[in-house]
Amino acid sequence: xxxxxxxxxxxxxxxxxxxxxxxxxxxxxxxxxxxxxxxxxxxxxxxxxxxxxxxxxxxxxxxxxxxxxxxxxxxxxxxxxxxxxxxxxxxxxxxxxxxxxxxxxxxxxxxxxxxxxxxxxxxxxxxxxxxxxxxxxxxxxxxxxxxxxxxxxxxxxxxxxxxxxxxxxxxxxxxxxxxxxxxxxxxxxxxxxxxxxxxxxxxxxxxxxxxxxxxxxxxxxxxxxxxxxxxxxxxxxxxxxxxxxxxxxxxxxxxxxxxxxxxxxxxxxxxxxxxxxxxxxxxxxxxxxxx
Amino acid sequence: xxxxxxxxxxxxxxxxxxxxxxxxxxxxxxxxxxxxxxxxxxxxxxxxxxxxxxxxxxxxxxxxxxxxxxxxxxxxxxxxxxxxxxxxxxxxxxxxxxxxxxxxxxxxxxxxxxxxxxxxxxxxxxxxxxxxxxxxxxxxxxxxxxxxxxxxxxxxxxxxxxxxxxxxxxxxxxxxxxxxxxxxxxxxxxxxxxxxxxxxxxxxxxxxxxxxxxxxxxxxxxxxxxxxxxxxxxxxxxxxxxxxxxxxxxxxxxxxxxxxxxxxxxxxxxxxxxxxxxxxxxxxxxxxxxxxxxxxxxxxxxxxxxxxxxxxxxxxxxxxxxxxxxxxxxxxxxxxxxxxxxxxxxxx
Numbered sequence: 001x002x003x004x005x006x007x008x009x010x011x012x013x014x015x016x017x018x019x020x021x022x023x024x025x026x027x028x029x030x031x032x033x034x035x036x037x038x039x040x041x042x043x044x045x046x047x048x049x050x051x052x053x054x055x056x057x058x059x060x061x062x063x064x065x066x067x068x069x070x071x072x073x074x075x076x077x078x079x080x081x082x083x084x085x086x087x088x089x090x091x092x093x094x095x096x097x098x099x100x101x102x103x104x105x106x107x108x109x110x111x112x113x114x115x116x117x118x119x120x121x122x123x124x125x126x127x128x129x130x131x132x133x134x135x136x137x138x139x140x141x142x143x144x145x146x147x148x149x150x151x152x153x154x155x156x157x158x159x160x161x162x163x164x165x166x167x168x169x170x171x172x173x174x175x176x177x178x179x180x181x182x183x184x185x186x187x188x189x190x191x192x193x194x195x196x197x198x199x200x201x202x203x204x205x206x207x208x209x210x211x212x213x214x215x216x217x218x219x220x221x222x223x224x225x226x227x228x229x230x231x232x233x234x235x236x237x238x239x240x241x242x243x244x245x246x247x248x249x250x251x252x253x254x255x256x257x258x259x260x261x262x263x264x265x266x267x268x269x270x271x272x273x274x275x276x277x278x279x280x281x282x283x284x285x286x287x288x289x290x291x
Numbered sequence: 292x293x294x295x296x297x298x299x300x301x302x303x304x305x306x307x308x309x310x311x312x313x314x315x316x317x318x319x320x321x322x323x324x325x326x327x328x329x330x331x332x333x334x335x336x337x338x339x340x341x342x343x344x345x346x347x348x349x350x351x352x353x354x355x356x357x358x359x360x361x362x363x364x365x366x367x368x369x370x371x372x373x374x375x376x377x378x379x380x381x382x383x384x385x386x387x388x389x390x391x392x393x394x395x396x397x398x399x400x401x402x403x404x405x406x407x408x409x410x411x412x413x414x415x416x417x418x419x420x421x422x423x424x425x426x427x428x429x430x431x432x433x434x435x436x437x438x439x440x441x442x443x444x445x446x447x448x449x450x451x452x453x454x455x456x457x458x459x460x461x462x463x464x465x466x467x468x469x470x471x472x473x474x475x476x477x478x479x480x481x482x483x484x485x486x487x488x489x490x491x492x493x494x495x496x497x498x499x500x501x502x503x504x505x506x507x508x509x510x511x512x513x514x515x516x517x518x519x520x521x522x523x524x525x526x527x528x529x530x531x532x533x534x535x536x537x538x539x540x541x542x543x544x545x546x547x548x549x550x551x552x553x554x555x556x557x558x559x560x561x562x563x564x565x566x567x568x569x570x571x572x573x574x575x576x577x578x579x580x581x582x583x584x585x586x587x588x589x590x591x592x593x594x595x596x597x598x599x600x601x602x603x604x605x606x607x608x609x610x611x612x613x614x615x616x617x618x619x620x621x622x623x624x625x626x627x628x629x630x631x632x633x634x635x636x637x638x639x
Binding site: 183185186188189190191192193194195196199203204207208210 | 343344345364365366370371372374375376378380381382391392394395396439443
């Protein structure tokens with residue numbers, strides 16, 4: 001076997017994986033999006049941009065798009081701030097640091113569906129431990145306790161917080177790596193130059209971490225924008241579509257509602273948005289790297 | 292300007308272990324260039340970092356300008372430090388690097404440009420202000436680091452091996468510039484190095500450190516000619532001082548004082564038969580590695596350093612009469628390894 005052949009053989013599993021699990025479904029989705037495919041129907045006609053025109057006019061699509069943006073922006077803002085603080089706290093050695101790091105990483109390691117089911121119980125309208133504690137502390141009367149997943153604003157906040165709980169560990173690990181790449185003389189020099197904590201943080205540490213923060217942000221946006229597990233398990237998009245995001249709407253329309261074509265069109269709508277985000281973030285990372 | 296003083300300063304990193312710095316007491320003089328010299332692990336950098344406020348002492352006091360500063364943060368100590376790696380802020384331009392201390396100390400904005408230009412002018416980097424650190428050479432980075440240090444006119448300069456990242460040629464010129472620079476600003480400076488040539492050339496006084504303990508403080512001449520113990524005697528000088536042991540005494544003499552006997556007429560001296568084993572030709576001088584023949588010191592290895600002006604003929608394998616003037620002998624106690632008084636010695 002020549003080197004060339006060996007190379008091709010070694011390379012083949014990766015190519016096959018991408019073609020079968022990513023390429024094929026993607027092409028299929030594109031094809032469906034321009035057709036009138038439905039579950040239970042054998043008819044298949046290309047209808048051009050009809051599906052896109054129809055979803056753009058649909059109020060639930062607009063609502064889902066808006067929710068997706070709110071969900072992503074809020075979740076990422078919280079994740080970046082929290083993971084920056086956590087990475088600072090975990091940077092210096094202290095007793096049991098290894099254990100704390102492990103505990104913090106757990107939400108990311110645990111299967112997302114399991115974690116979310118746990119949260120569903122924590123936020124349940126009857127059995128919620130949070131509500132129980134709040135009542136016990138006399139913040140609420142038993143009959144007027146908040147319905148975490150039942151009121152539109154609270155439901156959105158719950159979905160965002162659970163998603164943050166899941167993403168913060170991942171982001172923290174990336175940030176820790178980024179921080180440890182800054183030579184320790186740099187913050188020391190800043191402290192001797194007279195900079196206090198905030199100046200060092202905002203003028204030295206964060207600018208030097210820009211490339212790594214953009215990577216964490218890019219991954220975070222992609223994970224958040226495309227996530228449907230948290231939404232689907234916690235609220236299934238409700239109440240009144242108030243937590244419906246694009247992926248969950250695509251699933252509800254295409255699979256549960258049998259309209260494959262519309263579902264495909266909704267999910268395709270994510271592609272240009274994510275490509276634009278990726279391009280923009282990589283540019284920021286690149287620019288920060290070459291300064 | 293200010294005087295830096297340490298009193299019984301100690302730093303123990305791990306409880307139960309030997310301290311990195313042990314009971315160091317020293318004081319600079321006003322406007323002095325004081326060098327901390329020692330091999331790696333001698334505690335010189337830790338000592339400097341404690342003075343800077345980057346390490347907390349385990350015990351002891353640090354005084355700057357007569358005031359105890361143990362509890363003060365680095366920025367309250369009015370010091371400036373140049374790091375071995377220079378620690379320039381990579382995302383800021385040279386101008387903003389130099390201006391950073393001014394901004395951090397809330398110097399009025401309209402003064403920034405004048406001060407930055409003054410500092411940059413002093414170090415000849417006025418044309419580099421728009422560049423980023425990665426676009427600079429090693430020597431230029433070092434100057435930016437110095438400019439950043441002087442721009443707010445600190446009371447004390449702390450320099451941590453600032454020349455060790457430069458190549459040999461640049462280091463020599465940077466050394467000279469640094470000396471000129473110190474003369475022109477006259478600020479009290481503490482300079483850490485493991486390079487004895489740098490220490491001898493630049494220091495008004497040298498603090499020789501070993502295993503966290505001060506072995507000697509003195510002018511370059513003092514520490515070279517009158518070492519306080521055998522460590523200082525062998526650490527300073529290249530090749531190091533020859534040491535020969537006999538009963539309870541160690542006798543030392545510099546390789547350049549161990550010369551052909553006929554070059555030492557008149558003066559009282561001690562003679563040896565010396566067999567040359569190996570010769571290093573270094574241009575301006577020759578270094579002879581050999582051993583003594585006969586006497587108590589049979590086959591004791593001794594190094595001699597001859598200037599290029601001396602006659603040739605000291606080749607490997609040849610045997611000669613060599614001698615050292617009695618005034619060039621240094622005596623050390625064998626037990627404590629500290630300096631001892633000269634005494635009559637049974638040489639043969």
